[in-house]
Amino acid sequence: MTERTESDSRRLLRRLRDTLAEPGAGQERLDRIVRLIASSMGTEVCSVYLFRDDETLELCATEGLKRESVHKTRMKLGEGLVGRVAKTSSPVNTANAPAEKGFRYMPETGEEIYSSFLGVPIQRLGEKLGVLVVQSKEARSYSDDEIYALEVVAMVVAEMSELGAFIGEGDALAAPHKHAVMFRGGTGQEGAAEGRVWLHEPRVVIINPVGDDPVKEMERLNKAVADLRLSVDAMITTSDNGDAEQNQILEAYRMFANSRGWMRRMEEDIARGLSAEAAVEKEQSQARARLETVPDPYLRDRLHDLDDLSNRLLRILTGQGQDTGAEMPDNPILVARNIGPAELLDYGRKLKGVVLEEGSVGSHAAVVARALAIPLVIHAEKITTEALNGDHILVDGDQGMVHLRPDETVARHFREKIAMQAAAQSRYASLRDQPATDKAGTTIALHMNAGLMADLPSLAGSGAEGVGLFRTELQFLIRSHVPKRGELAALYARVMEAAHGKRVVFRTLDIGSDKVLPYMKRVEEPNPAMGWRAIRVGLDKPGVMRMQLQALIRAAAGRPLTVMFPFVAEMSEFTEARTMLIDEIENERSLGHKLPSILEVGAMLETPSLAFAPDAFFEMADFISIGGNDLKQFFFAADRENERVRKRYDMLNASFVTFLEKIVARCDRTGTPLSFCGEDAGRPVEALCLAAIGFRMLSMRPASIGPVKHLIRRVDLGALKAVMERARASGADNLRPAVMDWLSRQDV
Numbered sequence: 001m002t003e004r005t006e007s008d009s010r011r012l013l014r015r016l017r018d019t020l021a022e023p024g025a026g027q028e029r030l031d032r033i034v035r036l037i038a039s040s041m042g043t044e045v046c047s048v049y050l051f052r053d054d055e056t057l058e059l060c061a062t063e064g065l066k067r068e069s070v071h072k073t074r075m076k077l078g079e080g081l082v083g084r085v086a087k088t089s090s091p092v093n094t095a096n097a098p099a100e101k102g103f104r105y106m107p108e109t110g111e112e113i114y115s116s117f118l119g120v121p122i123q124r125l126g127e128k129l130g131v132l133v134v135q136s137k138e139a140r141s142y143s144d145d146e147i148y149a150l151e152v153v154a155m156v157v158a159e160m161s162e163l164g165a166f167i168g169e170g171d172a173l174a175a176p177h178k179h180a181v182m183f184r185g186g187t188g189q190e191g192a193a194e195g196r197v198w199l200h201e202p203r204v205v206i207i208n209p210v211g212d213d214p215v216k217e218m219e220r221l222n223k224a225v226a227d228l229r230l231s232v233d234a235m236i237t238t239s240d241n242g243d244a245e246q247n248q249i250l251e252a253y254r255m256f257a258n259s260r261g262w263m264r265r266m267e268e269d270i271a272r273g274l275s276a277e278a279a280v281e282k283e284q285s286q287a288r289a290r291l292e293t294v295p296d297p298y299l300r301d302r303l304h305d306l307d308d309l310s311n312r313l314l315r316i317l318t319g320q321g322q323d324t325g326a327e328m329p330d331n332p333i334l335v336a337r338n339i340g341p342a343e344l345l346d347y348g349r350k351l352k353g354v355v356l357e358e359g360s361v362g363s364h365a366a367v368v369a370r371a372l373a374i375p376l377v378i379h380a381e382k383i384t385t386e387a388l389n390g391d392h393i394l395v396d397g398d399q400g401m402v403h404l405r406p407d408e409t410v411a412r413h414f415r416e417k418i419a420m421q422a423a424a425q426s427r428y429a430s431l432r433d434q435p436a437t438d439k440a441g442t443t444i445a446l447h448m449n450a451g452l453m454a455d456l457p458s459l460a461g462s463g464a465e466g467v468g469l470f471r472t473e474l475q476f477l478i479r480s481h482v483p484k485r486g487e488l489a490a491l492y493a494r495v496m497e498a499a500h501g502k503r504v505v506f507r508t509l510d511i512g513s514d515k516v517l518p519y520m521k522r523v524e525e526p527n528p529a530m531g532w533r534a535i536r537v538g539l540d541k542p543g544v545m546r547m548q549l550q551a552l553i554r555a556a557a558g559r560p561l562t563v564m565f566p567f568v569a570e571m572s573e574f575t576e577a578r579t580m581l582i583d584e585i586e587n588e589r590s591l592g593h594k595l596p597s598i599l600e601v602g603a604m605l606e607t608p609s610l611a612f613a614p615d616a617f618f619e620m621a622d623f624i625s626i627g628g629n630d631l632k633q634f635f636f637a638a639d640r641e642n643e644r645v646r647k648r649y650d651m652l653n654a655s656f657v658t659f660l661e662k663i664v665a666r667c668d669r670t671g672t673p674l675s676f677c678g679e680d681a682g683r684p685v686e687a688l689c690l691a692a693i694g695f696r697m698l699s700m701r702p703a704s705i706g707p708v709k710h711l712i713r714r715v716d717l718g719a720l721k722a723v724m725e726r727a728r729a730s731g732a733d734n735l736r737p738a739v740m741d742w743l744s745r746q747d748v
């Protein structure tokens with residue numbers, strides 16, 4: 001590119017920026033900038049198309065096309081050349097537009113006389129805002145230089161739009177971040193909350209996209225990049241813990257921070273008139289657009305790394321960071337692309353809700369949200385680009401929906417829902433000290449699932465009789481290093497103390513599958529859920545399991561201890577693990593340490609195979625707990641993490657109920673205490689059916705105890721059992737319709 005065009009480009013950007021300061025409405029400003037661009041680029045036409053909704057582009061200003069078509073000409077995403085630019089987020093450059101595939105003739109614009117066409121996306125950090133087009137009569141294709149120049153202009157137009165420069169009449173000129181938006185995502189944790197947005201990483205606001213002095217902007221960029229390199233190097237030295245995977249990520253960071261290509265593009269952007277931060281954001285926007293189209297997971301990860309680095313760089317350049325000095329609003333609802341479990345735990349119970357763009361039901365953040373009992377919506381696409389700190393927001397964890405800046409009718413409706421839930425909660429609270437006894441006098445023991453210290457306060461509040469499942473892996477997941485034995489012993493002791501003598505069933509580490517420890521080498525497995533996980537890891541590499549068992553014995557120090565081994569598929573695995581525990585007890589005895597007063601050793605039944613184990617297994621186990629989440633997954637061959645099939649099979653499927661009854665019968669014969677601790681135990685109707693077929697202990701999330709108890713107390717479990725048996729005898733594939741029909745006739 002020649003010096004002349006660089007200074008042309010800078011002059012144009014400055015004149016565009018000056019329109020920001022000039023008085024006038026958004027429309028006038030748009031009209032002025034299309035004139036400026038056309039004259040500066042030497043083209044006969046310049047047009048700006050903006051989105052009026054997610055799917056439709058509208059011609060908002062033009063120099064060269066017929067004025068009457070402004071705000072009339074519209075196209076769908078992907079339609080015509082303009083729609084193609086928007087859809088693919090990449091330029092379309094052609095000497096003969098009418099001959100181009102997909103060209104759509106718009107008679108009202110009078111564009112048939114223009115042959116050449118160059119369109120570039122107007123986008124900001126992956127958010128599509130519109131399309132900028134230049135056209136000429138002469139049949140010529142535009143040079144790379146001209147494409148680049150137009151992209152730089154589009155970047156400034158995007159920033160101007162973000163700053164509210166084009167606000168006017170009609171949907172296409174609506175003010176950004178002002179109107180109500182609804183997001184349809186997925187449920188991470190049920191519950192409803194109303195509050196104000198608190199962005200985990202507030203968006204950086206670029207006040208000045210245009211640089212007056214390229215030399216100065218270059219200096220700013222170089223200094224910021226140097227700072228960034230230093231901070232990446234520091235991260236690498238401080239975290240050099242021999243963990244290959246983490247170091248690999250950091251090395252990738254370093255690679256980008258030193259990448260000449262990245263730097264060169266930003267330097268060129270600055271030479272053409274962008275400010276340093278606008279140059280960073282332009283490259284980031286283009287990388288994000290690419291992210292959407294790259295299927296290769298490795299490349300996607302690297303683009304994510306680049307995105308993170310660009311964010312850091314933007315924060316260094318603008319001085320806007322997580323500590324922007326903004327105050328957390330009352331009733332904060334955390335909005336983030338994604339968040340780690342430790343960070344979420346740091347925010348703690350002060351959050352009223354969490355909304356994530358990514359995440360999954362089984363993610364660690366979801367586990368923490370559940371422990372904190374705060375509603376969580378996942379997969380709320382693009383919410384971080386739309387929401388601003390302090391925005392009014394409604395989170396519906398039950399439906400997996402979010403209303404951002406809702407109108408008053410929606411908000412009123414939502415408040416009624418929250419009030420109803422609160423009323424139900426207080427009704428349940430009044431049952432807290434009552435037993436879960438049905439009308440005929442059968443009592444079901446209701447316990448809670450836990451995994452963090454943060455869960456323990458719920459023990460008293462929920463009325464749970466104990467902790468039926470303490471998932472010990474959570475303590476491992478929220479750390480960046482393997483916890484030490486002393487640390488774990490202290491933690492388990494605190495859990496036992498907080499339980500005030502109530503029974504806590506400690507399940508040994510269940511890692512693998514969806515639960516991958518950040519500091520352990522990841523083993524690539526084709527089917528991790530059926531792979532090297534839980535007790536399989538514990539038996540093959542006993543170091544960590546032994547350490548955990550020692551920590552548990554020491555924590556008990558004279559108190560009762562209950563240990564449960566997860567994912568036992570055959571008797572020998574249980575025998576081996578149990579022997580390991582007994583060995584450790586002997587070892588502790590020989591060291592003169594205080595031993596547990598009572599020791600109970602149980603197994604989780606999570607694979608169908610264990611239901612058919614020899615009688616000796618049922619006799620040896622002090623108790624058995626059914627991990628229904630896994631058992632169902634393997635019974636129906638339906639991945640519990642796969643959204644497509646996750647909800648396809650029902651616990652009340654007749655075959656599954658029959659299978660559960662067989663397990664109940666086997667445990668009855670050997671007198672082995674049996675419980676159920678999967679998610680289904682916390683769903684009132686399912687819990688009722690489990691109790692009806694003979695389960696006398698259920699373990700569930702604390703919030704479910706009230707509703708389950710309420711329902712049990714209002715029915716006769718024997719009558720329900722008869723209903724289920726009749727439905728099955730009549731050939732029903734699923735018992736739910738019969739159960740629901742019967743329930744509708746009860747006083748519940």
Ligand code: PEP
Binds near residue numbers: 469471677678679
């Ligand atoms: C289960 O599988 O039902 C269970 C309780 O264990 P987790 O959900 O931790 O796998």
Ligand code: MG
Binds near residue numbers: 606627629630
């Ligand atoms: Mg399980």
